[in-house]
Amino acid sequence: MIKLHIFHTGSVKVDQSIPLHERNPLAVTGLFRGKEKKRVLPVSCYLIEHPRGRILIDTGWDTKFAHERPKEWFGMVDKISAPIIGERDGIDSKLASLGLKDNDIDAVYLSHMDFDHASGIRLVKNAKAFYASKEEIADAKKSKFRYVDTWSGIAEIGAFEYQETGIGPVGKSYDVFADGSVVLVSIPGHSHGIFAVKISVGDKYVILANDGAYVQESFEKKIIPGFTVDNDLAAKSLEWLCTCREDGNCIEVLANHDPGVKEHVVEL
Numbered sequence: 001m002i003k004l005h006i007f008h009t010g011s012v013k014v015d016q017s018i019p020l021h022e023r024n025p026l027a028v029t030g031l032f033r034g035k036e037k038k039r040v041l042p043v044s045c046y047l048i049e050h051p052r053g054r055i056l057i058d059t060g061w062d063t064k065f066a067h068e069r070p071k072e073w074f075g076m077v078d079k080i081s082a083p084i085i086g087e088r089d090g091i092d093s094k095l096a097s098l099g100l101k102d103n104d105i106d107a108v109y110l111s112h113m114d115f116d117h118a119s120g121i122r123l124v125k126n127a128k129a130f131y132a133s134k135e136e137i138a139d140a141k142k143s144k145f146r147y148v149d150t151w152s153g154i155a156e157i158g159a160f161e162y163q164e165t166g167i168g169p170v171g172k173s174y175d176v177f178a179d180g181s182v183v184l185v186s187i188p189g190h191s192h193g194i195f196a197v198k199i200s201v202g203d204k205y206v207i208l209a210n211d212g213a214y215v216q217e218s219f220e221k222k223i224i225p226g227f228t229v230d231n232d233l234a235a236k237s238l239e240w241l242c243t244c245r246e247d248g249n250c251i252e253v254l255a256n257h258d259p260g261v262k263e264h265v266v267e268l
C-alpha cells in the first residue's frame with residue numbers, strides 16, 4: 001500500500017496572470033496592476049509513504065517568511081511571488097503532525113527549484129538525500145534571477161537523469177524504485193527540468209501535476225502556466241496531464257497551487 005499525504009505549506013500571493021497566463025508580459029510582476037488582480041493560492045508539498053521508503057516531493061516555503069520579507073532583487077521577488085506562511089505551517093510541522101522528523105525522510109525530490117518549492121529545504125535539512133533533475137540543477141546554476149538559492153550550505157542536491165521510456169509528453173521519465181510505482185515524468189514548459197509524479201498501484205494511479213497546471217481552470221480551459229521557458233512544450237505537457245485526468249484509472253490529478261485541492265490523504 002502507498003499512502004500519499006497532501007500538505008499545504010502556506011500560500012503564495014501572485015498576480016492572476018501567473019495561474020491564468022495573460023498576454024501582458026509585465027503583468028506577472030504585478031506592476032501597474034490593481035489589488036483585485038491578486039490571487040492567494042496554496043503551496044503544496046507531498047509525502048509519499050511507500051513500503052520501500054518515505055519520499056517528500058517539494059518542501060514549500062521556509063517559515064522564516066513568517067517574520068521577514070524576501071529581499072532579492074530589491075524586493076521584486078516578493079512582489080512577483082509573495083510568501084504567506086505561519087511559523088507552524090512549514091513542512092517540518094506537517095511531518096511532526098504525523099510523528100515524523102526530517103531524518104525519517106529517505107529522499108526529497110524537488111519537482112523544480114522555484115522559491116516556493118525549494119525554500120523549505122532548511123526545515124528538512126537532515127533528510128537522507130535531496131534530488132532534482134539534471135536539467136533543473138543546470139538552470140538553477142545559470143539563472144540567478146529566477147532561482148533564489150536557498151540550498152547552498154544547507155543541503156547537497158544530487159542530479160537524477162530522465163531516461164527515454166516513452167512515458168509522458170516528451171517520452172522521458174525516472175523511476176524512483178525501479179518498479180513503476182513512483183515515476184517522475186518529465187513535463188517541460190514551466191521550467192526545463194520540472195516533473196509530474198505518477199504514483200501507481202496496479203492500474204490505478206494519482207498524478208501530481210506540480211506546476212504543469214496551476215489551478216482547475218488550467219485543465220478545463222487548457223491554460224498553460226503564466227511563467228514558462230517554452231510555451232509549446234508547456235502546452236504539450238498540459239495536454240498530457242489532461243489526458244491522464246480523463247483516464248478512468250486515474251484517481252486524481254493534483255495541481256500544486258489549486259485552491260480547490262484541500263489537504264487530504266490518498267491510500268492506494
Ligand SMILES: [Zn+2]
Nearest residue numbers: 114116117211
Ligand atoms: Zn510553484
